[in-house]
């Protein structure tokens with residue numbers, strides 16, 4: 277699933293009921309984790325693959341994305357182990373050491389978005405970040421840039437065929453955040469926070485009957501683990517990305533909140 281020239285490999289780590297943490301590993305044996313809901317499954321895969329944890333990356337402050345951070349930090353003997361999140365979430369991300377003030381609208385290199393200029397690097401590969409409020413005020417998307425668009429961690433903002441609930445943000449913020457993600461290169465891989473895809477497709481078929489052929493086809497071919505999706509796939513299937521206006525987006529988001537399918 278990775279471009280063959282990338283030194284970094286991404287593996288989904290199922291956590292809790294339906295969460296995904298993501299292990300990023302480098303051929304050197306260094307590793308990083310995105311959104312560790314729990315420490316135990318992450319520690320298990322680190323031990324099994326004999327990897328050294330170098331950094332922890334959070335997409336937002338909700339417990340099912342950061343609940344494992346303190347345990348991972350406590351289990352590490354590396355004083356350099358860093359924890360990165362949006363600067364806006366300072367005070368609500370455990371052990372945060374790399375607050376990144378990523379801007380709205382476009383991905384930016386993390387070095388330019390951090391006060392001390394350190395940014396966030398994975399074995400020399402600089403992460404890029406974009407602020408994507410809507411689900412929460414401090415939601416952030418992280419990108420490992422690549423020639424085909426790269427890999428982006430979307431947390432609970434964009435799911436395959438869905439989007440997160442509006443806990444702290446407005447429909448306008450969420451709609452802009454989704455549109456910024458959907459404007460990325462078509463082959464960009466999107467790694468999301470929850471395995472909600474089957475239910476999201478059931479909602480998509482109801483809210484966008486005109487697109488039901490495409491949706492039915494996708495639903496028939498779902499593997500057990502549906503992450504990552506791609507920008508092209510979300511443009512074709514995701515009713516929130518496909519909403520033609522803010523009003524349509526807001527109506528769809530409200531309908532999803534009460535959908536029982």
Ligand code: ZN
Nearest residue numbers: 336338411432
């Ligand atoms: Zn969340």
Ligand code: FE
Nearest residue numbers: 338340432469
């Ligand atoms: Fe979540």
